[in-house]
Amino acid sequence: LLTTSAMMAAVRLLLRTGSSSSSFSCVHSGFGATLLRLSPSCSSRPKTQKRHAAHFTYQPDPVPAEYGPTVKMNLFQSVTSALDNRLATDPTAVIFGEDVAFGGVFRCTVGLRDKYGKDRVFNTPLCEQGIVGFGIGVAAAGATAIAEIQFADYIFPAFDQIVNEAAKYRYRSGNLFDCGNLTIRAPWGCVGHGSLYHSQSPEAFFAHCPGLKIVVPRGPIQAKGLLLSCFADKNPCIFFEPKILYRAAVEQVPTEPYHIPLSQAEVVQEGSDMTFVAWGTQVHVMREVATMAQEKLGVSCEVIDLRTILPWDVETICKSVVKTGRLLISHEAPVTGGFAAEISSTVQEQCFLNLEAPITRVCGYDTPFPHIFEPFYIPDKWKCFEAVKRMISY
Amino acid sequence: QVHLTRCQQPFDSSVEKPQFPGASAEFVDHLEFIQPNVISGIPIYRVMDRQGQIINPSEDPKLPKETVLNFYQKMTLLNTMDRILYESQRQGRISFYMTNYGEEGTHIGSAAALEPNDLVFGQYREAGVLMYRGFPLDLFMAQCYANADDLGKGRQMPVHYGCRDLNFVTISSPLATQLPQAAGAAYALKRENSNRAVVCYFGEGAASEGDAHAGFNFAATLECPLIFFCRNNGYAISTPTDEQYRGDGIAARGPGYGMLSIRVDGNDVFAVYNVTKEARRRAVAENQPFLIEAMTYRIGHHSTSDDSSAYRSVDEVNYWDKQDHPISRLRHYMTACGWWGEEEERAWRKQSRKLVMEAFERAEKRLKPHPDLLFTDVYNEMTPGLDQQRESFWRHIQQYKEHYPLDLYEK
Numbered sequence: 106l107l108t109t110s111a112m113m114a115a116v117r118l119l120l121r122t123g124s125s126s127s128s129f130s131c132v133h134s135g136f137g138a139t140l141l142r143l144s145p146s147c148s149s150r151p152k153t154q155k156r157h158a159a160h161f162t163y164q165p166d167p168v169p170a171e172y173g174p175t176v177k178m179n180l181f182q183s184v185t186s187a188l189d190n191r192l193a194t195d196p197t198a199v200i201f202g203e204d205v206a207f208g209g210v211f212r213c214t215v216g217l218r219d220k221y222g223k224d225r226v227f228n229t230p231l232c233e234q235g236i237v238g239f240g241i242g243v244a245a246a247g248a249t250a251i252a253e254i255q256f257a258d259y260i261f262p263a264f265d266q267i268v269n270e271a272a273k274y275r276y277r278s279g280n281l282f283d284c285g286n287l288t289i290r291a292p293w294g295c296v297g298h299g300s301l302y303h304s305q306s307p308e309a310f311f312a313h314c315p316g317l318k319i320v321v322p323r324g325p326i327q328a329k330g331l332l333l334s335c336f337a338d339k340n341p342c343i344f345f346e347p348k349i350l351y352r353a354a355v356e357q358v359p360t361e362p363y364h365i366p367l368s369q370a371e372v373v374q375e376g377s378d379m380t381f382v383a384w385g386t387q388v389h390v391m392r393e394v395a396t397m398a399q400e401k402l403g404v405s406c407e408v409i410d411l412r413t414i415l416p417w418d419v420e421t422i423c424k425s426v427v428k429t430g431r432l433l434i435s436h437e438a439p440v441t442g443g444f445a446a447e448i449s450s451t452v453q454e455q456c457f458l459n460l461e462a463p464i465t466r467v468c469g470y471d472t473p474f475p476h477i478f479e480p481f482y483i484p485d486k487w488k489c490f491e492a493v494k495r496m497i498s499y
Numbered sequence: 500q501v502h503l504t505r506c507q508q509p510f511d512s513s514v515e516k517p518q519f520p521g522a523s524a525e526f527v528d529h530l531e532f533i534q535p536n537v538i539s540g541i542p543i544y545r546v547m548d549r550q551g552q553i554i555n556p557s558e559d560p561k562l563p564k565e566t567v568l569n570f571y572q573k574m575t576l577l578n579t580m581d582r583i584l585y586e587s588q589r590q591g592r593i594s595f596y597m598t599n600y601g602e603e604g605t606h607i608g609s610a611a612a613l614e615p616n617d618l619v620f621g622q623y624r625e626a627g628v629l630m631y632r633g634f635p636l637d638l639f640m641a642q643c644y645a646n647a648d649d650l651g652k653g654r655q656m657p658v659h660y661g662c663r664d665l666n667f668v669t670i671s672s673p674l675a676t677q678l679p680q681a682a683g684a685a686y687a688l689k690r691e692n693s694n695r696a697v698v699c700y701f702g703e704g705a706a707s708e709g710d711a712h713a714g715f716n717f718a719a720t721l722e723c724p725l726i727f728f729c730r731n732n733g734y735a736i737s738t739p740t741d742e743q744y745r746g747d748g749i750a751a752r753g754p755g756y757g758m759l760s761i762r763v764d765g766n767d768v769f770a771v772y773n774v775t776k777e778a779r780r781r782a783v784a785e786n787q788p789f790l791i792e793a794m795t796y797r798i799g800h801h802s803t804s805d806d807s808s809a810y811r812s813v814d815e816v817n818y819w820d821k822q823d824h825p826i827s828r829l830r831h832y833m834t835a836c837g838w839w840g841e842e843e844e845r846a847w848r849k850q851s852r853k854l855v856m857e858a859f860e861r862a863e864k865r866l867k868p869h870p871d872l873l874f875t876d877v878y879n880e881m882t883p884g885l886d887q888q889r890e891s892f893w894r895h896i897q898q899y900k901e902h903y904p905l906d907l908y909e910k
Binding site for chain 2 (some may be wrong): 197199224227229230232234235237238239240241242243244245246247248262265266268269273274275276277278279280281282283285315317318339340367379416419420
């Protein structure tokens with residue numbers, strides 16, 4: 106941004122002003138901001154540097170009537186609400202992880218430590234295998250353990266504890282012991298600039314592990330109801346929260362506790378020509394694709410939010426494919442070995458003769474999640490729309 | 500307990516004292532590395548010498564005769580069970596076994612110092628703890644034979660015991676995973692105000708795992724009433740300790756985590772008892788973890804899949820078997836007290852062998868669990884998908900039944 110001579114000129118200017126805050130030890134943005142203002146090449150930002158618009162339009166759910174009074178909440182606030190409800194009703198419940206005490210890096214635990222005490226909402230050392238192992242122990246001892254992993258990308262040190270221990274605790278002990286009281290929460294999915302290690306969707310790694318439950322909400326109303334169900338469920342649950350929706354997704358969310366059942370997919374939009382299956386953020390992409398398909402192609406698409414990845418609702422998906430004859434599954438995670446492969450395999454087994462076209466997967470490429478190439482990497486509405494066109498004319 | 504909280508005083512750079520949040524220490528102006536001391540390491544606490552004589556009478560726990568006899572009988576019963584089950588594996592009757600030879604003192608001494616409702620997390624070489632608590636021979640055998648009486652429903656390899664009633668969490672094969680779990684359990688028990696402690700056993704090899712570091716750090720920072728009990732028996736399968744660590748064993752790591760630590764002669768059942776008792780008392784009273792490193796020796800092979808003559812000498816093993824064995828040392832003590840002699844030894848050997856053989860014969864005859872139990876307890880409730888798999892399984896079995904060993908299993 107700056108040439109050396111421009112930078113030196115700026116430095117001399119600042120030193121000449123003589124105030125103590127302009128010394129090189131000045132920490133705050135004054136120096137940097139001043140330099141940026143002084144630079145001629147900064148006065149017009151090139152087109153490429155404007156932040157890319159989101160790849161989806163958030164579609165809020167209607168206000169639920171059956172769960173009592175509602176309040177406008179975004180996704181992270183709906184998570185806070187679920188945590189608040191659980192800690193209020195379950196004296197054994199504790200929340201722990203990195204930085205949860207001050208409110209969390211995504212503000213999901215704001216206010217909870219003050220309200221419930223430092224023995225119930227507390228920071229742990231920076232150690233994911235410890236966070237999950239500790240959580241298993243809390244749960245095995247009969248208390249409700251709510252563990253936070255700061256980003257799903259960092260869940261892998263805990264993979265052994267999750268797969269070899271948590272998932273198998275009940276089975277291997279002959280039901281003498283279990284960690285059903287354990288829920289692990291983690292921010293998940295692309296966020297526009299997250300790159301390799303702040304964008305991952307690792308559900309497929311865990312979907313291969315009997316004994317776990319894996320849940321991904323598409324918005325605040327779903328998140329709170331599903332998260333409360335995870336807390337209540339007597340099996341270890343992993344709850345992935347689409348971080349791009351933390352602020353972007355706003356709905357009227359019931360303040361009282363309510364439970365949305367696990368292992369039940371939801372048809373968010375009915376249709377007759379094609380079935381879309383997605384979860385999390387991608388549900389909103391697919392809703393938009395359904396609109397595009399209707400308007401531009403006259404194709405009626407049934408959009409299903411899978412909600413629980415494991416154990417997944419085979420019946421609802423198959424029932425839809427029997428009706429429509431075509432299935433498109435879409436997720437951000439890389440296509441090879443992604444969860445769409447499991448859905449595809451099961452559906453072709455059970456609905457083979459009903460299929461009018463091969464099952465299509467529109468997913469991330471088989472690469473790590475890239476930084477500057479994110480707009481090209483993600484399974485956006487254009488890629489999905491193109492897949493619809495191919496399938497409808499098969 | 501003193502722990503350092505964030506400094507509340509305002510920062511004062513006019514005074515030449517460190518202000519760093521990360522450490523409470525003075526400045527020093529000469530460069531000197533801290534030398535780790537492995538030549539003269541942390542000393543080993545003991546009560547008896549190798550001949551079972553009390554060294555310092557004030558350290559003798561002066562346990563009553565019945566208690567001491569019980570220690571001896573449990574250690575020898577474990578030894579007898581080990582011999583018979585090891586042999587049964589060699590004969591193809593069970594698939595696998597791990598003996599506890601030489602480490603009986605660590606089990607019984609520590610188990611005796613705990614309360615019955617203290618929660619135990621083990622690794623795999625702590626059967627004596629379960630035996631001390633009253634787990635019957637029939638159930639040890641049932642687990643090893645994976646028969647229909649197994650509390651674990653036949654799902655795990657032999658020696659992966661568990662018993663809810665005796666507060667012994669089911670063993671799992673991955674090493675050191677129990678350490679952070681023990682910290683979590685201790686934290687939950689602390690919140691219950693139940694005055695229960697957690698004890699977590701592991702070997703010096705498992706202590707190299709990342710989970711061990713996690714467990715120590717969490718237990719210390721979260722102030723858990725927990726005893727970490729390390730059995731340092733000299734080997735992790737074939738790997739001797741000088742290839743496992745370069746520092747002064749496991750006890751020396753404790754202070755690095757801010758944990759009170761001690762090293763003890765694991766073959767001295769009274770020393771193990773004293774140390775565990777005091778650690779337990781303080782862990783619960785002060786809500787902090789303790790690290791006990793019990794030095795011992797693994798006289799047996801790692802397991803029935805191991806032949807340790809491949810990596811150590813018979814002489815080395817014989818030294819420990821003959822000259823420093825927890826059972827012999829206790830017997831010398833009992834003999835010196837006039838509580839045990841040749842006759843009692845003969846009678847007990849006969850009786851303990853009979854008890855083990857009878858349990859063994861019963862276990863051998865018992866059917867295996869019903870194959871339906873392959874499919875249950877994956878979740879708390881059967882899922883539709885698993886139900887379908889189970890139905891498909893039985894249809895297959897029905898058609899091909901002569902190829903499956905159904906007669907061995909409950910119908």
